Amino acid sequence: MQPSLQIPQYVFRVNANSEEKLVHPNHMVYQKMESLVNHMLDAETGVPIKTVKSFLSKVPSVFTGQDLIAWIMKSLDMSDLSDALHLAHLIASHGYLFQIDDHVLTVKNDGTFYRFQTPYFWPSNCWEPENTDYAVYLCKRTMQNKAHLELEDFEAENLAKLQKMFSRKWEFVFMQAEAQYKVDKKRDRLERQILDSQERAFWDVHRPVPGCVNTTEVRAV
Template identity: 45%
Template sequence: MVHIRHSISIPARVVHVVMQEPIVGIKKAQAFGTMLVAYGYIYPLQNHRKLVLVADSTLYRFQTPYFWPVQKWPAEDIDYAIYLAKRNIRKKGMLEPYEQEHYNNLHKWMNYKWDFIVMQATEQYKASKERKKPDRVVLDCQERAYWIVHRPPVSTLETCNIFLTQALMRSAVKSSVSLTAFVKYVTTHHTHDPLLTNPVPSNPWITDNDEFWQLNMRNVDIPTKLSVERWALSFWELISDQRGRADFKLFLKKEHSGENMAFYEAAEEMRWGAATAIPEKSQFIFNTFLKPGAPRWINIDGRTMGLTVKGLDCPHRYVLDAAQTHIFLLMKKDTFYRYLKSPVYKDMQKKALVPAPHNFT
C-alpha cells in the first residue's frame, strides 16, 4: 500500500473552519464543503466518483493549485484524449466503462491525429515512470480528480435529463384553455391598450397636447372614466393605481376596516425598504397590528398569526409574507367586490371625466 502524503480526513475540518463565521450553520458549512469537492479544490481518495463531502472518516486531499478552476485552463478534448491514452497504457486496456466509451469516441473523432496523441501519452507515461512511486500515485490522483470534474461519468441523474427535458417541454395547460384565457384577457383590456384603441385624450407624442398627462397624474383629483373602469378589472389593477388605492382606502375607512390596507402597505414598506430599518419597522408593525390589544389589530387565523409573531423574533424582509398574503386574499375575494357595489365607487364613476377625442382632420 502506498502512503499518500497530506491525505487527511477533511470534512470535520472544513465544517469547523467555515462555521467560524457567526452566520454559517453546519448545513451551510457542509454544503460549502461539497462545492469545494464538486469544483475540484479537494478530492476523495477512495471513491473518486463521489464528488460530495461525506461527514465521516473518508480521506480527501487538497488539489494542486495548477488544477484549480481559477486557473481557467480550457479542458480540451485532445488533452483528455492524451490522458485516456496514458491511462490505457498504464492499465493495459482496463479502463472504466465510461472512460472506455470516451476513449472510443475520441479515437473515432480524432483518428487523423491519433498517432500524435498516443506518442504524447507514451512520452508522459515514460516520464512518470522515472518519478518515485508516491509522487507518481499523487500525480495520477490529481489528474483523475481534474478530469472527473471536467469530464464526469454519466450518472443516474444525468441519464434522467431526457425525462426532465420532456417534462419541461410538455405544456402545463392545454392550448385550448390557454388560448381561451388569452382571448378573454385581450377582450377585457383592449379598450385600455393604446395600440388597439385610440387613447382619450390623444397621445401627447403625436398631437403635442399634454392633456393626457395632466388627467392621468398619479394624484389627480378626478380621474378619467377609463381609469375608473380599469379599477374594476381586478383588485391588483385597483391598488396599483395610486388614485384607485386612495379611493379604496376611503371605502375601508367608512367600513371601519382600514387596518387591513394599512398592514399591507406597512409590510410592503418593510420588504422593499432599507435593511437597517427592518428591526424598527418590525417592532412598529407588531405593536400596531399584531400584539393582543393593538390599536389596529388585524383579523387573521391563529396559525398564521403564530408563525408571524414567532418570525418577528429574528425579523427579515419576508417575515410578514404569510400574514400579508392572507390579508391580500381577504381584500381581493371579499372587500374588493363590496367596494365595486358601494356608493364610493359609484360616485367616482359619476364624477369621472370623459375627455373629448382628438379630431385629426
C-alpha cells in the same frame, strides 16, 4: 500531463498594474473559494493533512471528511452541519479538493480520505482543455498497470468515442501519451500517486461523470 492552456471566448482581459491578466466571469466566486482554501492549507491552523500508513503502503497528503467539516464549522463559526456540508460540496464540485478513490466530487462527513488540488489546476487559471488533451490522458491511463488507474466504464466509452473522432491522428495521440507515461514513471512513487490523483480530479471537473453537474460551464446571460 498538463493540458494546453486555451483561452475560452467567455474569458475577458483586464489591465492590472500595466500587465494584462485573464479574468474568468466567475472570478469573484473563485477568489472567495481560493481565499478559504488557502486558509485550509495553512500548516498550523488549517485542515490537518497527514500521510496514512498501512502494512504495505502509504497514502500521502490526505485528510478526512470529518476533519474538513469540523474545521469549516469551527473556523467559520457555523452551528448547522448541513450548511458546512453544503459549503464543502461547493468547494469540491469546483475541483479544489477531491475524494482520493471516487470520481464524484462531493464530501462525506466521515473517515473518507480527501486531497487538495494543486493550485496549478484551480479553475481561476481559466482552463479550457481540448478533447485531444483528454484523449491523451485516457490513453496514458491504459498504459498504467495499476488497479486504481483502470478506466471506469464511462471513461472507456469516452475513449472509444475519441478514437473514432481522432482516427486520423490517433498515432500522434498515442505517442503523446507514451511520452508522458515515460516521464511519469521516473517520478518518486508517492509523488506520482499524488499527481495521478490530482490529474484525475482535474478531468472529473472538466469531463464529469454522467449525471454530475459541470461547474466549468458558463451560462449566457
